[in-house]
Amino acid sequence: MNDVDGDGNCGYHSVNEQLGIFETAVSRGMTPCRYVRKRMTEQLVKKRSFYEQLVGQGEGFDNMYAQVLGPEQEMKFLPSEYWIRMPLCGRLVADTFNCVVHNFSHTVEVTFTPKWQKCEGSLKKRRVVLAFVNDNHFVILKLKKNCPLPPVCGMVKNKDLDPNI
Numbered sequence: 001m002n003d004v005d006g007d008g009n010c011g012y013h014s015v016n017e018q019l020g021i022f023e024t025a026v027s028r029g030m031t032p033c034r035y036v037r038k039r040m041t042e043q044l045v046k047k048r049s050f051y052e053q054l055v056g057q058g059e060g061f062d063n064m065y066a067q068v069l070g071p072e073q074e075m076k077f078l079p080s081e082y083w084i085r086m087p088l089c090g091r092l093v094a095d096t097f098n099c100v101v102h103n104f105s106h107t108v109e110v111t112f113t114p115k116w117q118k119c120e121g122s123l124k125k126r127r128v129v130l131a132f133v134n135d136n137h138f139v140i141l142k143l144k145k146n147c148p149l150p151p152v153c154g155m156v157k158n159k160d161l162d163p164n165i
Contacts, residue, residue, distance in 0.1 A: 001131070002140040008078025009033040009070075011089070011130065011138040018128045018140060019097055031074070040068045040089070043096040050115070054088065068092070086132060091115070091153065093128055102150055104141065105132035109150035 004013035016022060016032040025035030044051055044065055055064045068089070070082045087110050090101040094112040100123070101112040117123065129141045143149075 002142065004138070004140065006137050007076065008080070008083055011084025011086070012036045014130050014138050014140050015084075015093055015097070015128055019099060019126070021097075034070070034074075037068055037070050040092050040096050041065060043092060044068060047095065051092070054091070064088070080136075084138065086130065086138075087112070087153065090130075097126075097128075098123060099126040099128055102127065102129045102141075102143070103132070104130065104150065111150045111152045113152060 002017070004010050004017060007013075012033040015036050016025070021035060022032050025032040028035060030038065044061075048061065051064065052061050055061055064085075067082060067085060071078065086103045086105065087108055090103045090110065090112040093099065094101045094114050095116065098114050098117055103110050103112070114123070127143075129143055130138050131141050132138055
């Protein structure tokens with residue numbers, strides 16, 4: 001297990017650390033969390049009709065967009081309305097960064113793969129592994145080789161997208 005800052009951005013810190021996008025963020029003049037959020041909101045807009053099916057049109061989509069975007073001003077600690085929301089954001093992280101996302105919590109364990117790309121080759125090795133602990137914090141988990149993985153989310157019915165095959 002690897003702990004990250006508990007500033008309300010812990011889910012976004014975890015994504016950043018596992019995908020190694022710190023330098024890209026800095027080169028674009030953003031903090032890593034702001035960069036992750038920006039990329040995720042761009043994906044929401046790009047695939048709006050798909051995400052509206054998940055969260056609803058109008059207010060449902062607008063709320064998700066605002067939550068992922070985060071506050072306009074940087075804050076030392078973010079209130080919970082800006083935390084990464086799992087399992088829904090697991091789908092969004094997988095789609096945005098073309099990676100596999102494994103989410104663990106006391107209520108749900110699930111795997112997400114990108115909806116629009118086959119999960120094969122190097123993509124299978126590009127993983128984000130998160131655990132939600134104490135009902136208020138995300139940490140990074142290190143998986144052991146050949147460990148059992150959570151089932152692939154039911155939003156994906158294509159066997160070509162299964163990271164376990």
